[in-house]
Amino acid sequence: MVDLGMSYFVRGYFFNGSRYCPVPTWVQFYVDAGAGISAASDPKKRLVTAIAAPTRAYAAALLALGVVIDSSATNNGIACLDWIKGLEIDCPVFILKRKPGGTWRAKGLYKGSYYRCIDGVDVPYASIQFDQAGDSLRELPFSMWDLIQEADFPIASMPKKETWYRVAASKPFIEHFVGRTVAEDLMTRSLLQCVIVGQAAALESELLHTEFAVEVREHVVKGNLQDIVRARRFASTMAAFRSDVIPVDSAGSYDLSPPIAILDGSTAYLKWRHLFRGSDRIIVLDRADRNFEEAVRTLNDEYTLERTDELDLGLGAAPAGVEVMAFWESVS
Amino acid sequence: MPTSVAATNRIYVCRENCSWTVHCTHHSGFRKFCFALTQLDQALGDEASADDFWRDWMRPLRRYRFDMSAAPLPFDHPEAILEEQLASLQAGVAECESLFPDYAPLARAVLEKLRSVVESRDNPILQLLTSLFPEDALHPAAILLKEPRLMPAAESVLNLHALLDGISLVSPQQLRGSACYAKLAVIGPARWFPDYVFMAPRARSIDVIQFDWISSRWEPSVSLASGAKAVVPTFNTVGAVPSLVEQGLNAMDVIPPVDWDAIAAASKARHAAEYNQEKVPARLFLLSGEVAVYLDADEQATATIIDAEQDGTAAVRRELVRRIEPGTYVLLRTEGGGDYIVPVADLIMGNQAMHARTLQSRWKDSLAEYVRRMGMQATCSALERRGATHANENNVRNWMNKRKIRPDADADFTAILRLVGLEADSGDYRTAMKLIDSAHQRAGQRIRELLLDQVDRADLEELHRLGRMDFELPDAGSGTLTAFRVEGNSQHTFPVPPSLLGRPFDSENRQWHE
Numbered sequence: 154m155v156d157l158g159m160s161y162f163v164r165g166y167f168f169n170g171s172r173y174c175p176v177p178t179w180v181q182f183y184v185d186a187g188a189g190i191s192a193a194s195d196p197k198k199r200l201v202t203a204i205a206a207p208t209r210a211y212a213a214a215l216l217a218l219g220v221v222i223d224s225s226a227t228n229n230g231i232a233c234l235d236w237i238k239g240l241e242i243d244c245p246v247f248i249l250k251r252k253p254g255g256t257w258r259a260k261g262l263y264k265g266s267y268y269r270c271i272d273g274v275d276v277p278y279a280s281i282q283f284d285q286a287g288d289s290l291r292e293l294p295f296s297m298w299d300l301i302q303e304a305d306f307p308i309a310s311m312p313k314k315e316t317w318y319r320v321a322a323s324k325p326f327i328e329h330f331v332g333r334t335v336a337e338d339l340m341t342r343s344l345l346q347c348v349i350v351g352q353a354a355a356l357e358s359e360l361l362h363t364e365f366a367v368e369v370r371e372h373v374v375k376g377n378l379q380d381i382v383r384a385r386r387f388a389s390t391m392a393a394f395r396s397d398v399i400p401v402d403s404a405g406s407y408d409l410s411p412p413i414a415i416l417d418g419s420t421a422y423l424k425w426r427h428l429f430r431g432s433d434r435i436i437v438l439d440r441a442d443r444n445f446e447e448a449v450r451t452l453n454d455e456y457t458l459e460r461t462d463e464l465d466l467g468l469g470a471a472p473a474g475v476e477v478m479a480f481w482e483s484v485s
Numbered sequence: 486m487p488t489s490v491a492a493t494n495r496i497y498v499c500r501e502n503c504s505w506t507v508h509c510t511h512h513s514g515f516r517k518f519c520f521a522l523t524q525l526d527q528a529l530g531d532e533a534s535a536d537d538f539w540r541d542w543m544r545p546l547r548r549y550r551f552d553m554s555a556a557p558l559p560f561d562h563p564e565a566i567l568e569e570q571l572a573s574l575q576a577g578v579a580e581c582e583s584l585f586p587d588y589a590p591l592a593r594a595v596l597e598k599l600r601s602v603v604e605s606r607d608n609p610i611l612q613l614l615t616s617l618f619p620e621d622a623l624h625p626a627a628i629l630l631k632e633p634r635l636m637p638a639a640e641s642v643l644n645l646h647a648l649l650d651g652i653s654l655v656s657p658q659q660l661r662g663s664a665c666y667a668k669l670a671v672i673g674p675a676r677w678f679p680d681y682v683f684m685a686p687r688a689r690s691i692d693v694i695q696f697d698w699i700s701s702r703w704e705p706s707v708s709l710a711s712g713a714k715a716v717v718p719t720f721n722t723v724g725a726v727p728s729l730v731e732q733g734l735n736a737m738d739v740i741p742p743v744d745w746d747a748i749a750a751a752s753k754a755r756h757a758a759e760y761n762q763e764k765v766p767a768r769l770f771l772l773s774g775e776v777a778v779y780l781d782a783d784e785q786a787t788a789t790i791i792d793a794e795q796d797g798t799a800a801v802r803r804e805l806v807r808r809i810e811p812g813t814y815v816l817l818r819t820e821g822g823g824d825y826i827v828p829v830a831d832l833i834m835g836n837q838a839m840h841a842r843t844l845q846s847r848w849k850d851s852l853a854e855y856v857r858r859m860g861m862q863a864t865c866s867a868l869e870r871r872g873a874t875h876a877n878e879n880n881v882r883n884w885m886n887k888r889k890i891r892p893d894a895d896a897d898f899t900a901i902l903r904l905v906g907l908e909a910d911s912g913d914y915r916t917a918m919k920l921i922d923s924a925h926q927r928a929g930q931r932i933r934e935l936l937l938d939q940v941d942r943a944d945l946e947e948l949h950r951l952g953r954m955d956f957e958l959p960d961a962g963s964g965t966l967t968a969f970r971v972e973g974n975s976q977h978t979f980p981v982p983p984s985l986l987g988r989p990f991d992s993e994n995r996q997w998h999e
């Protein structure tokens with residue numbers, strides 16, 4: 154059983170169009186479930202969690218919130234700095250600069266890595282170009298590699314001169330969920346902690362256009378789920394991300410292997426179940442979905458054929474009409 | 486429209502507080518008819534579905550039993566059974582006396598009981614409904630019907646009752662979205678409806694109204710293999726329930742089976758002349774409103790579908806025919822003939838259309854003529870000798886098909902032109918086919934754009950409710966297109982003339998304007 158600790162959405166509210174109402178218990182359930190699943194992760198095996206619900210609405214977005222909260226606290230993402238060595242030459246990157254007054258960020262191009270012998274020890278260095286022409290080239294030692302971030306801006310958008318942008322300060326809404334230190338990290342460092350495969354328009358509305366609020370020291374602070382989930386698809390190119398959204402009807406391939414993949418809906422599961430074989434998977438099944446029965450049968454077959462062990466996530470009482478099944482599979 | 490937290494919360498509240506009740510209603514005459522029909526069905530055993538006579542004779546009876554159990558209609562409602570059907574059933578009994586004398590008494594008994602029921606104006610389902618929706622009933626309320634075909638008739642009956650007038654009639658598909666009701670009356674046994682109607686209810690109170698001779702047993706058809714289970718609804722039962730001795734008729738046996746062969750026969754009877762043409766394998770689909778259609782069974786064949794989500798969004802796209810499943814909406818031309826791409830493509834080609842189409846017809850007709858004279862096998866061999874690389878029976882049939890513009894491989898097209906003596910003008914033929922191909926692609930794109938624009942503005946609730954919706958694309962010149970919900974598809978294919986592909990027809994062989 155996984156120890157979930159306290160609920161993350163205590164003293165939380167949502168805006169119903171005219172006023173703020175306390176968040177219902179099912180909201181807390183999904184956030185806590187996302188965090189619990191993330192906490193249960195084991196690199197030696199992969200966890201499959203299926204959730205059948207009366208509606209898919211908000212379930213995946215809230216689960217992703219829980220995943221990001223938990224894994225940000227434990228730094229559980231694709232954070233291994235070795236990825237930098239795997240970058241192609243001229244790959245766009247962001248470089249951070251932390252100062253007492255705030256954090257700054259610049260666009261850069263990765264120009265390769267090499268070893269330099271310092272006091273008899275081979276220290277890896279990364280070479281970064283900060284402008285278009287290559288006049289501003291710097292060597293960053295391994296100790297500074299955590300300041301390098303993945304980016305996907307077009308190379309043509311590189312500035313003519315080295316330019317540093319101030320990163321927006323974290324908001325109290327984010328700090329309520331993850332604390333100040335992690336909040337700053339969320340704002341400045343990109344890590345892929347989960348992906349959601351689902352209907353992009355619905356997820357965009359849930360993540361960006363639904364106003365939530367929390368009570369912090371007798372003040373109400375507002376925000377939305379995207380503030381924390383930070384889905385790359387809906388973020389600006391300069392913003393740090395923690396997750397990504399893949400439209401369910403896209404081609405059916407994804408290069409990265411996130412720690413957790415959330416398959417939002419029966420079609421997402423049926424179409425994308427063969428991907429993310431190295432990730433833990435959360436499958437949200439809407440009972441009213443046209444393909445619900447086929448998805449449950451396929452999932453039950455997977456449970457029968459590939460399960461190595463079961464897991465009690467210890468989520469407590471699920472909301473009415475919600476069923477949860479969790480089991481381990483071996484890493485393929 | 487995206488679902489809000491408040492709307493989502495209403496769904497969870499419905500599930501948490503829902504009460505489920507089964508109300509069994511009784512009507513002695515109808516019960517007697519239904520048991521007589523069941524008795525005959527059981528006596529006939531497999532013959533009931535295997536023998537053409539019994540299949541045809543039983544069909545209107547099964548349908549009447551279902552319709553009367555599935556909608557608040559009086560037993561004498563003209564929509565349910567027609568005077569001429571009664572006469573035809575009577576004639577069937579006379580025929581039965583000589584063909585199947587052992588079963589004649591049972592058939593006579595069925596008809597006798599039917600005659601006494603159809604003379605009655607009783608409407609037990611309506612009676613129960615009026616007691617369930619008193620003047621001070623909570624709103625919004627809805628009545629769920631399994632069969633959208635019965636909605637207009639049911640609506641006209643409800644409109645006559647002040648207490649029920651204004652209560653929405655909904656289809657199961659409408660209960661997949663975020664709209665929730667205070668009260669939902671379900672007409673027919675719970676097993677007729679998808680699990681989500683009860684497991685993910687969109688109402689705080691669900692009242693199932695069914696006849697007492699149908700079994701009211703229900704359980705969800707699937708659940709996750711392990712883990713924390715959702716509570717399965719427990720139905721409180723009100724009214725007489727089938728006794729242990731009678732057991733009650735299995736709810737699923739009351740649904741008239743889809744007789745694919747009869748539907749195919751109906752199409753064949755209507756288009757007998759066209760059946761003289763070469764045939765291609767086709768998949769038969771049953772669509773909402775007792776309409777059927779053949780679609781090309783080729784592995785790569787596609788059709789336009791509307792993927793209408795419950796949140797009000799919809800996508801218009803091409804889908805492989807073999808992947809079209811019940812619940813999707815297939816788009817067909819219901820005015821002006823089968824293929825809606827051709828007229829739009831012709832408009833795009835302008836004054837070049839006639840010449841290009843003439844050339845297309847010429848080589849296809851010449852090839853078809855060659856096949857008729859020499860046979861399929863000899864044609865394939867002759868094409869191979871002339872350099873064709875894919876000349877097999879299936880492909881040659883496809884190449885003759887008016888829907889296929891030309892063979893994909895140049896070598897095959899050259900071989901055909903050589904075979905039918907058109908090689909001298911091969912340049913003209915290639916240019917014309919290229920023109921048609923490009924016009925078809927642009928036409929498909931144009932129709933999708935116009936359609937998407939209309940779909941965006943359409944009331945998709947109505948599409949979900951009735952299972953069909955007409956779209957006029959005047960700018961495209963494609964006539965009326967109709968989106969039909971797919972209700973079922975045949976397991977096997979049927980050989981049909983290509984001209985019938987994509988042309989909807991009445992599955993019950995009644996008048997259908999094409």
